Amino acid sequence: xxxxxxxxxxxxxxxxxxxxxxxxxxxxxxxxxxxxxxxxxxxxxxxxxxxxxxxxxxxxxxxxxxxxxxxxxxxxxxxxxxxxxxxxxxxxxxxxxxxxxxxxxxxxxxxxxxxxxxxxxxxxxxxxxxxxxxxxxxxxxxxxxxxxxxxxxxxxxxxxxxxxxxxxxxxxxxxxxxxxxxxxxxxxxxxxxxxxxxxxxxxxxxxxxxxxxxxxxxxxxxxxxxxxxxxxxxxxxxxxxxxxxxxxxxxxxxxxxxxxxxxxxxxxxxxxxxxxxxxxxxxxxxxxxxxxxxxxxxxxxxxxxxxxxxxxxxxxxxxxxxxxxxxxxxxxxxxxxx
Amino acid sequence: xxxxxxxxxxxxxxxxxxxxxxxxxxxxxxxxxxxxxxxxxxxxxxxxxxxxxxxxxxxxxxxxxxxxxxxxxxxxxxxxxxxxxxxxxxxxxxxxxxxxxxxxxxxxxxxxxxxxxxxxxxxxxxxxxxxxxxxxxxxxxxxxxxxxxxxxxxxxxxxxxxxxxxxxxxxxxxxxxxxxxxxxxxxxxxxxxxxxxxxxxxxxxxxxxxxxxxxxxxxxxxxxxxxxxxxxxxxxxxxxxxxxxxxxxxxxxxxxxxxxxxxxxxxxxxxxxxxxxxxxxxxxxxxxxxxxxxxxxxxxxxxxxxxx
Numbered sequence: 001x002x003x004x005x006x007x008x009x010x011x012x013x014x015x016x017x018x019x020x021x022x023x024x025x026x027x028x029x030x031x032x033x034x035x036x037x038x039x040x041x042x043x044x045x046x047x048x049x050x051x052x053x054x055x056x057x058x059x060x061x062x063x064x065x066x067x068x069x070x071x072x073x074x075x076x077x078x079x080x081x082x083x084x085x086x087x088x089x090x091x092x093x094x095x096x097x098x099x100x101x102x103x104x105x106x107x108x109x110x111x112x113x114x115x116x117x118x119x120x121x122x123x124x125x126x127x128x129x130x131x132x133x134x135x136x137x138x139x140x141x142x143x144x145x146x147x148x149x150x151x152x153x154x155x156x157x158x159x160x161x162x163x164x165x166x167x168x169x170x171x172x173x174x175x176x177x178x179x180x181x182x183x184x185x186x187x188x189x190x191x192x193x194x195x196x197x198x199x200x201x202x203x204x205x206x207x208x209x210x211x212x213x214x215x216x217x218x219x220x221x222x223x224x225x226x227x228x229x230x231x232x233x234x235x236x237x238x239x240x241x242x243x244x245x246x247x248x249x250x251x252x253x254x255x256x257x258x259x260x261x262x263x264x265x266x267x268x269x270x271x272x273x274x275x276x277x278x279x280x281x282x283x284x285x286x287x288x289x290x291x292x293x294x295x296x297x298x299x300x301x302x303x304x305x306x307x308x309x310x311x312x313x314x315x316x317x318x319x320x321x322x323x324x325x326x327x328x329x330x331x332x333x334x335x336x337x338x
Numbered sequence: 339x340x341x342x343x344x345x346x347x348x349x350x351x352x353x354x355x356x357x358x359x360x361x362x363x364x365x366x367x368x369x370x371x372x373x374x375x376x377x378x379x380x381x382x383x384x385x386x387x388x389x390x391x392x393x394x395x396x397x398x399x400x401x402x403x404x405x406x407x408x409x410x411x412x413x414x415x416x417x418x419x420x421x422x423x424x425x426x427x428x429x430x431x432x433x434x435x436x437x438x439x440x441x442x443x444x445x446x447x448x449x450x451x452x453x454x455x456x457x458x459x460x461x462x463x464x465x466x467x468x469x470x471x472x473x474x475x476x477x478x479x480x481x482x483x484x485x486x487x488x489x490x491x492x493x494x495x496x497x498x499x500x501x502x503x504x505x506x507x508x509x510x511x512x513x514x515x516x517x518x519x520x521x522x523x524x525x526x527x528x529x530x531x532x533x534x535x536x537x538x539x540x541x542x543x544x545x546x547x548x549x550x551x552x553x554x555x556x557x558x559x560x561x562x563x564x565x566x567x568x569x570x571x572x573x574x575x576x577x578x579x580x581x582x583x584x585x586x587x588x589x590x591x592x593x594x595x596x597x598x599x600x601x602x603x604x605x606x607x608x609x610x611x612x613x614x615x616x617x618x619x620x621x622x623x624x625x626x627x628x629x630x631x632x633x634x635x636x637x638x639x640x641x642x643x644x645x646x
Contacts, residue, residue, distance in 0.1 A: 065544050094546035107537035111559040113360055121545040154360035171541070 004078050005179060005211050006041040006064075011072035013056070013063045013235075017286070031285050033059040034070070035235040038312075041179070046205070046212040048226030048243070050219060050258065054282055056235035057215045058102075061181045064213070065097055066090060095125040098172035102184040104164035108156035114167055115152035118142065121175045137174060145170045145200060162193035166200065173204065181213045186221060198225055219262045223247055228330070231255050234285055234293040237312055241331040251315045251333040253298050254278075292336070300337055310334045367563075370640040377636020383629035387622065391448055394441030399424040402438040403593035409433045414611045419618075428614040430600075431607050439595050440618055446507065446596040447577050448626075450514065454576035455569045457515035462522025463565055467553050469523070470530025481527065484520050492517040493582075500588045507590055510583065514576055525568055526561055533560050563641035570634035574627045581623070597623045 012035055016028040034056045041047050049057050063070035066082065074082040076093060085093070098121070101107035108117050118138045122129065129137075139149035145166040156164055165185060172180050182201070186194040202225060205212060216222050222229055223243060230240040231254065239252040250256045257276040264270050278297045283289055289296050295305035315331060315338040371377055400406065406425070409417040410433040417429035419436075427436035469480040496513035503509050533539065534557065542552050581598025583589040590596050597619050604616030 067540065067544060091546050094544070099541065099544045101537045101541060103537055107541050109538040109556055109560070110363060113362075120542065120547065124545055124547050148354070148358075150354060150357045151360075153357050155362050157363070158360060168541075171545075175545075 003043050004040055005043045005045075005076070006213075007073075007075040007078070008040070008064070009038045009073040009075070011037045011060065011063055011070055011074065013059050013068055013070045015068075029286055032288070033235050033285065034063060035288075036072070037232070037235075037237055039230055039237075039240060041211055041213065043178070043211055044205070044209050045228065046214055046226045048222035048229040049213065049215045049232060050217060050222050050229060051232035052217060052282060054285070055232045056285075057217075057232055058183050059235075060232070061099070061183045061213065061215055064181060065094070065099060091125075095121065095175040096177050097179045097181065098175065098177040100165070100168050100172050100180060100182045100185045103188050104161050104168055105156060107168050108164060110156055113153050113155055114142075114147075114159070117156070117167060118171045118174055121171060125175050138170075141170045141174050144173070144204070160193075161189050162196055165189060165193075165197050169197075169201065169204070173208070176208070177210070179211045179213065181215070183215050184217070185214075187216065187218065194221065201225065219247075219258060231258065234282065234288055236293050237332075237334060238294065239331075239333045239335075240312070241333075245331050249331075251331070251338040252294075252335050253300050254294050255333075292334070300335075302336070304336055308336070310336045367640040371636050374636040374639060376632045377640075380629035380632030380636065383625055384633065387444065387626050387629070388448065390622075391441060391444040394444070395438065398426075398435060398438040398441060400435035400438050402434065402442040402595065404434060404438075406433045406435065417612065419614050427618040428612070430603060430615055431612070434593075436600075436615060436618055439600060440622060443595045443597050443600050443619060444622060446590055446594065447580060447598070447623075450510065450580040450596070451573040451577040451630075453511055454514040454518045454579075455572045457511075458518035458522045458572055459565055459569050461515075462519035463526050463558060463561060464553075465519065466523035466526030466528075467530045467557050467561065470527040471534050471549065471553050471557060473531075473534075477527070481524070484523055487517075488520050493579075496579075496583060497586070497588060500583070505588060505591050507594070510580065510589060514579060518572065518576060522565070522568060522572070525564065529561050529564055530557055533557055567634055567638040567641060570630055570637055574630040577623075577627065 012032065014030050014032045016030050018026070018028045037060060039047065049060065051057050059068060062068045064074060064082075070083060072083065076082050076096075080093070082090065082093060108114075115135065115138050118141060119134050122134055122137060135152070139152060142149045142152065147163060147166055147170070151159075156167070159167065165188075168185070180201075185201070186197050189197060198221060201212065204210065212225070214222065214225055226243050228240065229243050229246045231238045231246075231252065233254050239246065239250065239255045246255065247259060250259050253276075257278050260274060260276045264273065276299075280297050283293070283296055289306070291307050291309050292298070292301075292305040293309075295301040298305070312332045312334045315333045315335075395401075406417075406429060409423075409425075409429050413429055413431055413433060416423075417425065417433065419426060419428040425435050425437065427440055430436050430439060465480065465484075469477045495517070496510075499513045500509055539552060539556055542556055547555075577597070580589055580596060581601065584596050584598030585602045587599075587602070589598060600619035601616065601623065604612075604619060607615055
């Protein structure tokens with residue numbers, strides 16, 4: 001349990017933007033989508049990543065599997081640095097890191113049968129397998145994600161959204177990966193199906209000893225599945241902590257606002273609770289605020305926030321806090337006042 | 339009557355064991371296509387024209403270069419269409435059997451259309467899909483090349499080719515093939531740009547499928563709809579181009595002929611009372627073009643029901 005599977009240090013992704021009329025020598029504007037994210041994922045652990053739309057969650061996921069160019073270090077199993085590998089060297093790790101996508105139907109090729117779709121990673125990474133073996137493995141995997149194996153010849157449009165997402169999960173699992181990156185896997189599904197898919201993921205995680213990076217914007221879903229949770233805002237980590245620690249004792253003003261906005265399925269509590277409303281919109285990532293990126297919407301913002309960007313550090317203990325933090329707490333927060 | 343529960347259970351098990359056959363998007367499209375009466379009629383006409391081109395020579399009592407000396411000089415009086423003389427469609431101005439000549443002209447014209455469209459489909463699809471998928475500078479360079487080639491007046495090029503290298507059917511194929519894929523590659527590139535951002539392409543990339551395989555296995559199958567439609571509409575255009583060149587007197591060489599050449603000859607002798615020399619080739623020309631357009635329309639409706 002305790003060995004480090006994935007260690008990310010100071011991961012940065014930036015896109016350079018050019019508008020239509022620009023001349024070739026015009027300086028392009030730089031959009032920093034992910035600005036220096038570090039975290040560590042242990043074997044069998046689930047890291048939840050939350051944040052509002054456009055905060056760089058999906059870009060972070062794509063940077064980990066090198067779908068977008070990134071700088072920094074991504075260390076796999078303590079020894080291999082993924083970002084420096086060549087294309088062919090990376091192939092070995094592509095089977096160990098798989099991805100589940102957001103839109104269940106759009107992530108399946110409409111012209112291929114389910115069998116062909118699930119078999120694709122297998123045929124890419126083990127081209128020597130015979131046809132019968134591939135079919136047998138695909139059927140076994142379909143059984144595992146509770147799809148009927150006799151539907152192997154059906155096409156994606158003949159399945160429901162939840163079934164399609166299970167096909168996506170089967171495709172990710174067939175090469176026996178160690179890490180699955182789930183990019184909002186349930187946000188396109190309705191609530192009852194969300195529960196099915198998430199419970200399936202958790203069961204499979206137990207069974208196969210998987211680690212998950214689970215990206216979502218639904219805090220309750222993240223709470224259900226994660227061991228640790230990371231809160232992103234404008235490409236920067238605001239707070240990262242063990243699940244219970246974060247939900248019971250959020251330290252960053254942004255996290256507090258997010259958690260206060262989670263609806264509670266009890267009208268009495270729901271009416272009584274205070275929701276911290278954030279004013280304004282997400283600032284443009286092309287021109288992020290100086291200092292702390294959150295200061296433009298933060299109620300606690302002071303002069304210092306505009307000058308110095310707060311570092312991610314263990315929060316100071318406050319007097320009178322009942323939930324005293326343990327010594328080796330992994331709670332980290334990026335705020336001057338915590 | 340009491341059913342044996344065990345039997346029914348066994349039946350259920352057997353049914354569950356068997357693989358269910360999926361209904362692909364193609365099967366859906368086929369069903370929609372066959373519900374479209376105009377398209378089906380067009381296809382029937384095309385099949386008949388195709389059979390005419392393939393087996394017409396067996397029915398004919400003459401070959402396409404055989405001169406019937408009985409009618410020579412009296413074509414208007416004796417050379418009309420009749421079963422008695424064996425000239426089903428009459429004869430041309432030189433006394434050659436028009437039926438045999440129409441059969442042979444149909445072969446050439448259909449071949450030009452199909453080969454031209456096939457070159458367009460293969461070259462245009464691969465070129466356009468590659469440019470669209472790779473993107474960036476390579477895409478720019480590839481598509482600007484297409485723009486430059488398109489700016490060249492193609493009829494001029496074909497005529498020059500035929501004049502310089504001599505009139506031959508293979509030269510005609512080269513000329514038409516050189517130009518037919520340009521438009522196709524543009525259409526395909528546009529479609530590829532929209533397909534390449536789909537999540538299933540990303541999924542394939544994430545798992546490490548090579549670019550070549552992604553183009554062939556993910557992008558091209560999703561392009562086939564628009565390519566099939568455009569190809570069926572391209573065939574009549576190719577036939578028209580060939581006819582125009584033949585009409586100018588440059589296309590195929592005597593004694594071979596094509597629809598365009600036959601129509602040209604027929605139009606030249608119209609005023610001498612031998613109207614059948616124009617009517618028969620023109621009839622085949624027109625019905626084939628209409629049939630191709632109907633089939634193309636039907637395919638478009640069938641393959642892309644959203645756009646109707």
